Amino acid sequence: MSVDTAAAVAERFRELYGAEPEGVWAAPGRVNLIGEHTDYNDGFVMPFALPHTAVVAVSRRDDGVLRLHSSDVEGGVVELRVDELAPESDRGWTAYPSGVVWALRQAGHAVTGADIHLASTVPAGAGLSSSAALEVVVALALNDLYELGQKGWQLARLCQRAENVYVGAPVGIMDQTASACCQAGHALFLDTRDLSQKQIPFDLAAEGMRLLVVDTQVKHSHSEGEYGKRRAGCEKGAALLGVDALRDIAYDDLDGALERLGDEEEVRRLVRHVVTEDQRVERVVSLLESGETRAIGPVLTEGHASLRDDFRISCPELDLVVDTALAGGALGARMTGGGFGGSAIVLAEAADVETITKAVEAAFAAAGFTAPRVFEAVPAAGARRVS
Ligand code: ADP
Ligand code: MG
Secondary structure: OOHHHHHHHHHHHHHHHOOOOOEEEEEEEEEEOOOOOOHHHOOEEOEEEEEEEEEEEEEEOOOOEEEEEEOOOOOOOEEEEHHHOOOOOOOOOOHHHHHHHHHHHHOOOOOOOEEEEEEEOOOOOOOOOHHHHHHHHHHHHHHHHOOOOOOHHHHHHHHHHHHHHHHOOOOOOHHHHHHHHOOOOEEEEEEOOOOOEEEEEOOOHHHOEEEEEEEEEEEOOOHHHHHHHHHHHHHHHHHHHOOOOHHHOOHHHHHHHHHHOOOOHHHHHHHHHHHHHHHHHHHHHHHHHOOOHHHHHHHHHHHHHHHHHHOOOOOHHHHHHHHHHHHOOOOEEEEEOOOOEEEEEEEEEHHHHHHHHHHHHHHHHHHOOOOOEEEEOOOEOOOEEOO
16 A cells, blocks of 8 residues: 555545544455355465555544544445444444444443544455455554554454444454455465464465456345355254364365265255365465465366355356456466355466456457456555554
């Protein structure tokens, strides 16, 4: 994030609230390299941070008032009282920052109010986690200003609680942890059971490769219900197999587990995705650690097939990105994020990027789909104070 952006956000804060902010913070959106729909199964994920960030200018208040403003939505300053915040009382964007204040206070932190102005370059609803960026940036700002002493992973947990309980969205821990804990030049290998982390160097440019994000601009309205169904199906699978979570099914025991599920065809497909996906994350980690970066391509593509055929959350636009990119010489490609729209990622040789981008754009035009937004993703920094 540039100094200009921080200065512009601070300036807007002054216009809105008539005083200097105490500071400015930024937190990124993310893409998930591999490990999809594993986080609510206690499994592995591997996101990295995008250069796109949510930026806030914030000052404390001691009178119990919370004032919120976003440059990116219509409407003026919203004023609330911190002691009146209640879960699921707000259906608008302000539920995310209010939820963070609520979660901090619930955890016993004396947050007595704040003035907050937000501006974000993370596209909302594109599967790049604009919501977690917004939560984490607010949590980090309040953590610093109120000297709460919480670490990144602890703030991520509080933000997840805000989204689960206050907003009412049953999301896993990946997005918030990615936004809070990622480091520039690295992907984050996260075990969502014990929250242990490992920063894995991921510098594609140094090896002549690029990672493209293709935002299909599609957001299917039924995606929330479908997410709930997949999640419930995974829980059913774990219960039928007598384990706490699907994470506990070893890859080597997958065939046995599928046999034990008998004619539960749908559950079998969900289980197969989750167990093979955890193994794909482990394969990608070991390939990156041994310097075989190009070899992760086919693993990403396998992940897409599993999400498309077993988990069944792809859509024609995402499949078209993957098929077109692979036909154009990509090393690997997959949908990323929750599914039914959002974005896909493409791993390619630098020299092939232009051809692949043009091919994807042409294929979308030929299919009559809305033009996709294609950009290159370089692993960027996690949440931080910027002024
Ligand atoms: P994703 O996290 O994949 O982008 P979500 O549906 O989880 O999608 O979160 C998007 C929601 O987050 C938006 O509908 C809005 O309520 C909130 N949001 C994201 N960015 C902003 C912003 N810049 N200003 C206000 N609200 C935002
Ligand atoms: Mg989100």
